[in-house]
Amino acid sequence: MVKKSIPIVDFLQNTKGSILILTHENPDGDSLGSGIALYKFLKKKGKEVYIGSKDGVPHFLDFLPGAEEVIKPGNKFYDIGIVVDASGFYRVGTEVKVGKKIRIDHHIGGDFYGIYDYIDPTAPATAVLIYEIIKAWDETAIDKEIATCIYTGLATDTGFFRYSNTDERTFELAKELVYYGADPYYVYTMFSERESINKMKLIAKVLDTLQLHENGIVAGITIFKRFLEETGTTYEDTEGLVNYPRSIEGVRVAYAITEKPEEGIWKVSLRAKGNVNVGKIAERLGGGGHKYASGAKIKANSYEEAMNKLLSAIREELKTQKVYT
Ligand SMILES: [Mn+2]
Structure with missing residues (x-):
């Protein structure tokens, strides 16, 4: 070589x-x-x-x-x-x-x-x-x-x-x-394979927030700050949880939205399955990343406002990428 x-x-x-x-x-x-x-x-x-x-x-x-x-x-x-x-x-x-x-x-x-x-x-x-x-x-x-x-x-x-x-x-x-x-x-x-029991308890709480949108093309989870307090976990333990919604049949875009009040933001992780570019969704939210994995920080005064911003960015980008056809 x-x-x-x-x-x-x-x-x-x-x-x-x-x-x-x-x-x-x-x-x-x-x-x-x-x-x-x-x-x-x-x-x-x-x-x-x-x-x-x-x-x-x-x-x-x-x-x-x-x-x-x-x-x-x-x-x-x-x-x-x-x-x-x-x-x-x-x-x-x-x-x-x-x-x-x-x-x-x-x-x-x-x-x-x-x-x-x-x-x-x-x-x-x-x-x-x-x-x-x-x-x-x-x-x-x-x-x-x-x-x-x-x-x-x-x-x-x-x-x-x-x-x-x-x-x-x-x-x-x-x-x-x-x-x-x-x-x-x-x-x-x-x-x-070195997870803590506390992390397992966190996963249980987080999975309970699972939501589907856009006829099951989009799925996501929410990680509220109180979940970390209730289970004795930290933000570090939220790494990779976005793969749970991603694993659902028919899902093309998965998100995990994490409440970060100390930074005044909601942190979003996005993952794609199949031919969707989630980097472009993150860009719409002022973030960035790859085609298949990306992230952004959303400034919002409430969970509802953050979710609205996230879901409209996803919707707009799915239209642009013609995922609905
Ligand atoms: Mn890398």
Whole structure:
């Protein structure tokens, strides 16, 4: 295989500056897996590098080798900031002091910082781009730990190889990562099968809010703040619940709407099944994301107002995309 020429590789090879890698807020497996993999690799290459996450490491990702080295970004200045798996530094969720900004990502659109950005919206996960960067530089540095982090990003962003972004290339990459030491059973059980009883109680409450709209094409759940208080859970435990309405037969668009009074907003997660682009629905609400997974924040004074805004955005976009025909 011919080695790809990637500008960010040259740049990082030649820099002596301090580097802060950043995940997006409420980091998922791809953001943290990608960030930690790059962090570990750059450290091996003798760079002064740090990995930061505003919200730390959630329980379901604390198995990632290197999770304990993740810091909360503070007031310190770093020469270079690299945001991974996010459409811009605004997604870090907190102010950071960095000189040069760089973005490594697979989201469509977003902010651009210059020629060292490495963005490919066709990649199933940002972890794939990290893998390409490492391979273009020195693939002998890939060890079991780095492979596990990259594999976690790839596996979680493809729903463990079930979503529509799963193709031949995804399995080829997974195969290489397993060769380098990633253990699919370990990653799956650590990520998916360490739930708390409290979370199960939260799921019961949330499923009780299930609603169908538009003759069953749209389904969604509501996560009220009081559910978290009543079950002793946190926002972290709401991750992935949107997959329940998505799993209903006939549903093409699924949503989860979460009450966040401390931010004065309702957070919406959207998932598509089949040929609907939910990224466009999120855009109508001022958010963004991918064709099959996206999100937005809705400002509203009541639940009814938030739902009206959400459902009209969905309706308008389903009309535009001719889903009703
Ligand atoms: Mn991702």
